[in-house]
Amino acid sequence: MNETLKEAKELDKKYDLLITINENEERGKPIVVKDNICTQGLRTTAGSKILNNYTPVFDATVISKLKKAGFYTLAKTAQDEFGFGTFSTNCAYKTPKNPNDVERSCGGSSGGTAGYIKASKLVSYGLGQSTGGSISCPAAFCGVVGLTPTYGLVSRYGLIDYANSFDKIGPITKTVKQSAEILNIISGFDGKDPTTISKPAEDYTQYCSKDVKGYKIGVMKQFFSKDVPEEIRKSLWDAIKKLENKGVKYEEINLPLQDYVVPVYYLLATAESSTNLAKYCGLRYGLTKDLEGHYNEFFSQVREEGLGKEAKRRVLLGTFIRMVGYRNAYYLKALKIRTKMIQEYKKIFKKFDALIGPTMPVLSPKFTEIEKLTPVQNYLMDASTIPPNLTGMPAMSIPVNKKGLPIGMQIIADHFQEGKLISLGSAYES
Amino acid sequence: MEVNEETVRHIAKLARIKLDEKEVEQFKKDLSSILELFSKIENVETSDEFTIQPVESNNKLREDKVEESLSEEEIFKNTKHKEEEFFKGPKIK
Amino acid sequence: MKVKIGLEIHVQLNTKSKLFCSCSTDYKKPNNKVCETCLGMPGSKPRLNQEAVIKALKLAIALNCEIQDKMIFSRKTYFYPDLSKNYQITQLEYPLAFKGVLKLKKKEIRIRRIQVEEDPAGLQHKSTCVLIDYNRSGIPLVEIVTDPDFESVEEVKEFIDKLTTILDYLGMHDPSNFTLRADVNVNLEGHPRVEIKNMTGTKNIEKALNFEIVRQKIILESNQMSMQQTMHYDAKTSSTIASRTKETEEDYGYIFDPDIPVIKLDKNLINEVKEKMPELPQQRIERFIKDYDMKEQDAYVITIEKATADVFEELSKEFDNDYLLKWMVGPLRKVLNYNNLKLVQTGMSKEHMLKLLKLMKEETLTPRTGEFVLRELVVKPDDPEKIMKKLGFEGVEKKELTKVIEEVLTNNKKAIEDYKHGEKKALQFLIGHVIRETKGQADAKEVAKLITKKIG
Numbered sequence: 020m021n022e023t024l025k026e027a028k029e030l031d032k033k034y035d036l037l038i039t040i041n042e043n044e045e046r047g048k049p050i051v052v053k054d055n056i057c058t059q060g061l062r063t064t065a066g067s068k069i070l071n072n073y074t075p076v077f078d079a080t081v082i083s084k085l086k087k088a089g090f091y092t093l094a095k096t097a098q099d100e101f102g103f104g105t106f107s108t109n110c111a112y113k114t115p116k117n118p119n120d121v122e123r124s125c126g127g128s129s130g131g132t133a134g135y136i137k138a139s140k141l142v143s144y145g146l147g148q149s150t151g152g153s154i155s156c157p158a159a160f161c162g163v164v165g166l167t168p169t170y171g172l173v174s175r176y177g178l179i180d181y182a183n184s185f186d187k188i189g190p191i192t193k194t195v196k197q198s199a200e201i202l203n204i205i206s207g208f209d210g211k212d213p214t215t216i217s218k219p220a221e222d223y224t225q226y227c228s229k230d231v232k233g234y235k236i237g238v239m240k241q242f243f244s245k246d247v248p249e250e251i252r253k254s255l256w257d258a259i260k261k262l263e264n265k266g267v268k269y270e271e272i273n274l275p276l277q278d279y280v281v282p283v284y285y286l287l288a289t290a291e292s293s294t295n296l297a298k299y300c301g302l303r304y305g306l307t308k309d310l311e312g313h314y315n316e317f318f319s320q321v322r323e324e325g326l327g328k329e330a331k332r333r334v335l336l337g338t339f340i341r342m343v344g345y346r347n348a349y350y351l352k353a354l355k356i357r358t359k360m361i362q363e364y365k366k367i368f369k370k371f372d373a374l375i376g377p378t379m380p381v382l383s384p385k386f387t388e389i390e391k392l393t394p395v396q397n398y399l400m401d402a403s404t405i406p407p408n409l410t411g412m413p414a415m416s417i418p419v420n421k422k423g424l425p426i427g428m429q430i431i432a433d434h435f436q437e438g439k440l441i442s443l444g445s446a447y448e449s
Numbered sequence: 450m451e452v453n454e455e456t457v458r459h460i461a462k463l464a465r466i467k468l469d470e471k472e473v474e475q476f477k478k479d480l481s482s483i484l485e486l487f488s489k490i491e492n493v494e495t496s497d498e499f500t501i502q503p504v505e506s507n508n509k510l511r512e513d514k515v516e517e518s519l520s521e522e523e524i525f526k527n528t529k530h531k532e533e534e535f536f537k538g539p540k541i542k
Numbered sequence: 543m544k545v546k547i548g549l550e551i552h553v554q555l556n557t558k559s560k561l562f563c564s565c566s567t568d569y570k571k572p573n574n575k576v577c578e579t580c581l582g583m584p585g586s587k588p589r590l591n592q593e594a595v596i597k598a599l600k601l602a603i604a605l606n607c608e609i610q611d612k613m614i615f616s617r618k619t620y621f622y623p624d625l626s627k628n629y630q631i632t633q634l635e636y637p638l639a640f641k642g643v644l645k646l647k648k649k650e651i652r653i654r655r656i657q658v659e660e661d662p663a664g665l666q667h668k669s670t671c672v673l674i675d676y677n678r679s680g681i682p683l684v685e686i687v688t689d690p691d692f693e694s695v696e697e698v699k700e701f702i703d704k705l706t707t708i709l710d711y712l713g714m715h716d717p718s719n720f721t722l723r724a725d726v727n728v729n730l731e732g733h734p735r736v737e738i739k740n741m742t743g744t745k746n747i748e749k750a751l752n753f754e755i756v757r758q759k760i761i762l763e764s765n766q767m768s769m770q771q772t773m774h775y776d777a778k779t780s781s782t783i784a785s786r787t788k789e790t791e792e793d794y795g796y797i798f799d800p801d802i803p804v805i806k807l808d809k810n811l812i813n814e815v816k817e818k819m820p821e822l823p824q825q826r827i828e829r830f831i832k833d834y835d836m837k838e839q840d841a842y843v844i845t846i847e848k849a850t851a852d853v854f855e856e857l858s859k860e861f862d863n864d865y866l867l868k869w870m871v872g873p874l875r876k877v878l879n880y881n882n883l884k885l886v887q888t889g890m891s892k893e894h895m896l897k898l899l900k901l902m903k904e905e906t907l908t909p910r911t912g913e914f915v916l917r918e919l920v921v922k923p924d925d926p927e928k929i930m931k932k933l934g935f936e937g938v939e940k941k942e943l944t945k946v947i948e949e950v951l952t953n954n955k956k957a958i959e960d961y962k963h964g965e966k967k968a969l970q971f972l973i974g975h976v977i978r979e980t981k982g983q984a985d986a987k988e989v990a991k992l993i994t995k996k997i998g
Contacts, residue, residue, distance in 0.1 A: 056585075057584070057585040063584075063585075065584070070584065072527070073527055073584070074526060074527060075583070075584075075585065076519060076523040076524075076526055076527075076578065076583075077578055077585075079585060169504060170502065170503050170504045171502070171504040171506060175587065176585070176586075176587050177585040178585055179584040179585050180584070180585075180801075182800070183799075183800035183801045184501060184502045184503065184800035208508070210511070210589070211587060211589065212587050213506060213508055213510075213511075213587070213588075213589055213590065213801075213802065213803055214502055214506055214587075214801065214803060215506065215508075216504060216506055216507060216508075217507055217508055276493065278489065279489065279490055279493055281486065282486055282487040282489060282490050283490060285483070285486075285487070286487055286490070290797050291797065291800055293464065293619075293795075294617045294619050294629050294795070294797060297464075297465075297619055297621065297627065297628035297629055298582045298584070298626070298627045298628050298629075299584075300465065300621065300628060302528070302530065302536065302538050302623065302674075303527065303528050303530075303536055303581060303582070303583075303626075304527035304528055304583065304584075305527070307528070307529075307530065310530060310537060310538070310539045310540075310670070310671050311539070312539060312540075313539060313540060313541075314538060314539040314540065314541055314621075314622075314623055314672070315465065315621070316539075317538075317539035318465040318539075318621050319465045319466060319467040320467055322464075322465055322466045322467070323466055323467035323468070326466065331466055331468075331472075331476070332476060332479055332480075334464050334466060335457070335460050335461060335464060335466070335476055335480060336480060336483060336484075338460050338463050338464045338795060339452070339456070339460050339480065339484075340487075341619070341793075341795030341796065341797055342460075342463075342793050342795055343793055346795075346796070348491065349487065349490075350797060351499065352490055352491065352493075352495065353490060354499035354500060354501070354798075355495035355496065355497070355498065355499045356490060356493050356495055357499070357500045357503070358495070358496070358498045358499055358500040359493070359495055359496075361500060361503055393482065394479050394482065394483055395482050395483060395485075395486050398483070398486070409503070410503055411502070411503025411504045412503075434504055463792070463793060463795070465621045501614070501798045501800055501803075501804065502800060502803060505803070505804075506803040508803070509592070510590050510591070510592035510595065510805070511564070511589045511590060511591055511592060512592060512593075513557050513558050513559050513591050513592060513593035513594070514558065514559060514564060515558050515559050515564055515565070515566040516559070516564035516565075518565045518566070518574065518575045518576055518577050519576060519577050519578070519581075521573075521574070524573060524576055524581060532671075532673060533572075534571055534572040534573050534574070534675075535572055535573065535666070535673035535674060535675055536573065536673070536674040536675075536676065537671050537672070537673060537674070538623035538671060538672045538673075538674055539623070539671060539672070540667070540668070540669070540670055540671050540672055541623065541665070541667055541672050
C-alpha cells in the first residue's frame with residue numbers, strides 16, 4: 020500500500036474524516052473531494068443515508084478537469100448531509116473531528132476536507148463546496164485556506180445540489196498559491212452547466228506575487244462586536260495591521276441589510292433544496308425498499324428512513340414557504356431582497372477593493388456546545404459567511420494565528436475579482 | 450409566525466416525509482421559531498426586480514444535436530427495481 | 543342550454559434531441575435514449591435546446607400571440623413515478639407568449655397562453671407495480687391554453703384540425719408519430735366546471751366531451767346539483783369517471799428554476815423568426831383562391847394537408863388545373879380518408895400521381911378503374927401502368943371502344959328500336975353487349991353515355 024493510502028486510513032481512523040477511500044493505488048497527485056461531488060465509479064453519498072449505495076456513472080466536470088491535470092481522487096470526505104449544516108455534525112456516516120482539538124468541530128459543511136488538509140502531511144489539495152459559507156467556515160475552524168469562487172466561475176455539473184443559485188465548488192488547501200492552482204484547473208465555462216460564465220481564462224497564480232500597495236479595504240465592523248471572542252478580534256486586527264504595512268489602506272464600514280442576510284438566505288436556499296431533494300424517493304438509485312404498497316407510502320417511508328433530521332427540517336421549511344399563500348411573502352420577497360443586496364454590494368465594491376473581517380464569530384465549538392444550539396442559533400452562526408454567498412461574490416478564508424484554536428480571516432471581493440483575494444491572501448502569508 | 454400540527458402534517462404530506470407524533474411536535478416548534486426569524490424581511494423595501502441567479506450568464510442555448518445516451522448497464526447500475534427493459538416502481542392504482 | 547369548453551393542449555415538438563438534454567427523441571426500445579439528466583440523477587443539470595424555443599416561437603407567432611420579452615422556467619413539484627425529478631420543469635409566471643387567437647369558420651378562439659415544458663416518462667400500470675419508460679421523459683412539449691370560448695364539440699374538432707394543419711405547415715407535424723394530449727374544461731353555462739384530464743387523440747377528446755355534456759345535462763334536468771370536479775376519460779367504457787380527490791390536492795409550490803438562466807427574447811430574434819416563417823394555411827388558402835381562381839371550399843379542403851397543397855401546385859404546372867383539383871378533392875381525398883392516411887404517409891410520388899392522371903385523362907383508365915388503381919397506389923406505391931396491368935385493366939382506348947359500340951349498334955338494330963320506343967332494358971342489353979365485347983374492360987357509365995349520344 021502506498022504511503023498516501025496508508026495515511027488516509029490512519030487519519031480517517033483518528034479523525035473520522037472520510038466516507039469512502041479510493042482503494043485503487045492511483046498515480047498522480049492526490050486530492051480529497053467533498054462527497055457531494057460525483058466521482059465516476061466511486062461511491063458518492065453527499066453525506067446522506069439516502070445515497071449510501073450510490074455510484075455515479077459520470078464524473079463531475081471539476082473531476083474530469085482535475086484528472087486531465089494529473090490529479091486523482093484519493094477519498095470522499097465527510098460533510099453535513101447535502102450541505103445542511105455549519106459543523107459537519109449532520110453527517111449520516113461519521114462526524115469529523117477537528118485535528119487541532121478532537122472534541123471540537125471541523126466546521127461545515129465541508130468539514131471532512133478541511134480537517135484532512137490540516138492533518139495530512141502528504142496531501143495539500145482538497146475540494147469543498149459552499150452554499151452559505153461551507154468552504155470558509157471549516158477552513159477557518161481547521162486553520163487552512165478556503166477559496167469560494169464567484170458563482171458561475173466553476174461548473175456545478177456533477178455537484179449534488181443543495182441550492183442551485185448558491186452552490187459553488189472551491190479549493191481547500193494549505194496555502195493560497197495551491198488554491199490558485201486548483202482554481203486555474205477547475206474554473207471556466209462548461210456547456211454542461213448553463214449557469215457558468217464565458218470569460219477569458221486567467222492564470223490565478225500570477226496574483227500571488229502581486230503588490231497590494233494602494234488596495235482599499237473595508238473592515239466589516241459588524242463582525243467585531245463585543246460578542247465575538249477577544250482573541251478573534253485581536254488576531255484580525257493584527258492581520259489587518261500586517262496588510263497595512265504592505266501598503267493597504269483600510270476603513271471601517273457597515274454592511275447594508277446585514278440583519279436580513281440569514282433569513283433571506285435560508286428562505287431561498289431551503290425553497291430550492293426542498294425541490295432538489297424531491298428526487299430522492301427510492302426509484303432508480305439510492306436507498307430503497309421492496310415495492311410493496313402504494314407509491315405515496317413507498318416514497319414517504321424511503322424518505323423518512325433516508326433523510327436526517329436537519330434535512331427533514333429544511334425540506335419541510337422549504338416546502339412551506341413555496342406554498343400558495345406564503346410564497347409571495349416569503350419566497351418572492353426574498354428574491355427581491357437579494358436583488359437589492361447585490362446592488363448595494365456592487366456600490367461598496369466601487370469604493371473598495373475588498374472587505375475583511377473574521378470568518379466566524381466564534382472559535383471552533385465543542386460538540387457538547389453544538390448539541391445545545393437551537394435551529395435558529397445554528398442558522399445565525401452563518402451571518403458572516405452568508406453575504407458573499409448570497410450575492411455570488413468570491414471569498415477567501417485564510418488562517419491568521421499560529422497558536423491556539425485556528426482563527427480565519429475572511430476576504431470578500433467583487434464578482435470575478437478572485438485575483439484580489441489571492442493577492443491579499445498571499446501578501447498576508449508572506 | 451405560529452405553525453400548528455395540522456400545517457406540519459400537511460407539509461409533511463406534500464413533501465412525502467413520514468413523521469411520528471413526536472416529530473410533528475418538534476418540527477412545529479422548530480418551524481415556528483425559524484419563521485419568526487424570517488418574518489422581519491417584510492420590513493425591507495423592495496422594487497419588483499428579482500434575482501434568480503446572482504451572476505447573469507451570457508451563453509447561447511444548446512444546439513439541437515443528438516449525443517450518445519447511457520448504456521443499459523449504466524442506467525440500471527444503481528437499482529434492483531427493474532423488469533426487462535423497464536424501471537419498476539410501486540403501484541399507482 | 544349553452545355549453546362552455548376550454549382546452550389545454552400538449553403538443554410534442556419534433557426536435558432531434560430532448561428539451562434539456564441531448565438524448566435522441568427517436569426511440570425504439572424502452573429506456574434506450576436516456577441519460578443522467580432525463581433520468582434525474584443527482585448532479586445532472588438541464589441544458590435548454592435552442593431549436594425547441596424556436597419551434598415554440600414559430601407556433602406562437604402562427605397563433606398571433608404576444609411574444610414576451612423574456613421567458614423563465616419554473617419547477618412544478620409533485621411526487622409521481624413518471625417524474626424523474628419529482629418536479630416538472632415548466633413555465634408559470636413568465637411563459638413564452640400570451641393572448642393569441644385562432645380563427646374558426648364562424649368565430650375566433652382566444653389563446654390565453656403558450657408555454658414550453660418537459661414531458662414526463664411513460665407508465666404502464668400493473669397490478670403490483672408500475673413499469674416506467676424514461677424515453678419520453680424530457681421530450682419538449684408546447685402547452686396551448688385557450689379561453690373557454692368553445693360552445694360545441696364541433697368547434698373543438700375544428701380547432702384541433704386547424705391547429706394540426708398549422709403544425710404541418712410549420713414542419714412540426716409527423717402524422718405517423720403525432721400525439722396530441724389535452725385536458726378540457728367543460729360546463730353548462732352558469733354551472734360548475736368539470737375538468738377532464740389527460741386525453742390522447744382527437745377521437746377520445748370528442749367522445750369524452752360528448753359524454754360529459756350529456757352527463758351534465760341529465761344531472762341538471764333531474765334537478766340535481768352538479769359539482770366542480772376533476773375526471774378522466776375511460777376509453778374502454780367511453781365515459782368520464784371522477785378522479786380520486788387525492789390526486790388533485792397538490793400544492794405545486796412553484797419556484798423559478800435556478801438551474802436555467804432567464805431567456806431573453808429580444809425583438810431581433812423574434813423578427814428573424816417572423817421573417818423566416820413559412821406560408822401559413824390561411825395565407826395559402828387566400829393565395830389559391832386568388833391565383834388559381836379556386837372556390838373557397840376547394841381551397842380549404844386542398845390545403846388541410848400541406849403535402850396535398852404542395853402536390854397540387856407542382857402538378858398544376860403540367861396538368862389541367864380543374865381536372866387535377868377535382869380529382870384531388872374527390873377520389874384522392876376519398877381513398878386517403880378510407881385508409882385513414884395522410885398523403886405523406888403513403889409512398890406515392892407526384893410522378894405516380896401525374897401518370898395516373900394522364901391515364902385517366904386520355905381515358906385509358908375510366909374513373910372507376912382509375913379509382914381501383916389509386917386504392918392500390920395508396921397502399922403499395924408503384925408505377926400506375928404496372929398496377930393497371932396487374933389488376934387486369936389493360937384499358938380500352940376510346941378509339942377501340944367507339945369501334946366496338948358501332949359494331950354492336952350495327953348488329954342490334956332491333957334493340958335500338960326498342961329503346962327508342964321507351965324500353966329501358968334495351969339500353970342495358972346494348973351496354974352489356976359492349977362490355978362483353980371488351981372483355982369487361984369498358985366502363986358501363988361511359989358506354990351508356992356514348993350509346994345514348996349516338997342513338998339520340
